[in-house]
Amino acid sequence: MISLFKKKFLPAPLFWSLIVLLAFSCVPKEQVVFKGVKNIAVKEGSGTDAIITADANFFNPNNVKMKLKEINVDVLINGKPSAQVKQHIKLAIPANGDFQVPLTANLSLKELGLLDTILNLLGGKKYEVEYVGFIRIAVHGVTIKVPVKYKEEIRLKL
Numbered sequence: 001m002i003s004l005f006k007k008k009f010l011p012a013p014l015f016w017s018l019i020v021l022l023a024f025s026c027v028p029k030e031q032v033v034f035k036g037v038k039n040i041a042v043k044e045g046s047g048t049d050a051i052i053t054a055d056a057n058f059f060n061p062n063n064v065k066m067k068l069k070e071i072n073v074d075v076l077i078n079g080k081p082s083a084q085v086k087q088h089i090k091l092a093i094p095a096n097g098d099f100q101v102p103l104t105a106n107l108s109l110k111e112l113g114l115l116d117t118i119l120n121l122l123g124g125k126k127y128e129v130e131y132v133g134f135i136r137i138a139v140h141g142v143t144i145k146v147p148v149k150y151k152e153e154i155r156l157k158l
Contacts, residue, residue, distance in 0.1 A: 032066070033059040035098070037131055037150045042107065049106045052083055056101040056131070056148060058093075066093040066137045068101060073133035073148050075105055083107045085133070093137060101135060128153050 035057040043051045052075060060066060068091035075083035083105035093099050130151040136143050 030061045032093075032137060032144070032146045033061065034146060034148055034150070035059055037103070037152065040129060040152070040154055052103075052105050052107045052129075054103045054131070056103055056135075056150075057098065058101065058135075058146065059098050060093050060095060062139075063095050064139055065095050066139050067091065068093055068099075068135060069138050069143060070136035071101060071103065071133075072135070073103060073131050075103075075107070076130040076132065077107070077127050079128070079130070103131070126153055 037054045037056050040052070040054040043053070056073075068089060071085050071087045071089065073085040074081055075085065085103045085105045091099075091101070128151065131148055132150075133148050134145045135148060136145055138144075
């Protein structure tokens, strides 16, 4: 590359302009759209924990396939941090299509008050469940954060 500059075949400003142009051509034209969370369920866990599962739904409006690299989402129940979903995965994202990301986390019942929470979960009390965080996707080596923010009041039962 240095020899190109010395021989003046390719001027330095033109070279760097081409590099910047190539880098920005890899970025998708439209942002991936977060559509919501479905299939929220709580299952019995071990000891003082339960397992909360859900499916986050997204839409990729671009003509380019992508890869999901990371999930980083906090689960809040009635405004209190109760679980975290942190995963490094490789999931293919189709071009111009919907895709689902499975969210699984250990729900800490200690944080919510163990006895009250168990009684309320057995009775089917309504809770406000909130998912806040992001997923990281990659397109041709360029990573992009897609924000996740969803709140729903649901009846949780064990």
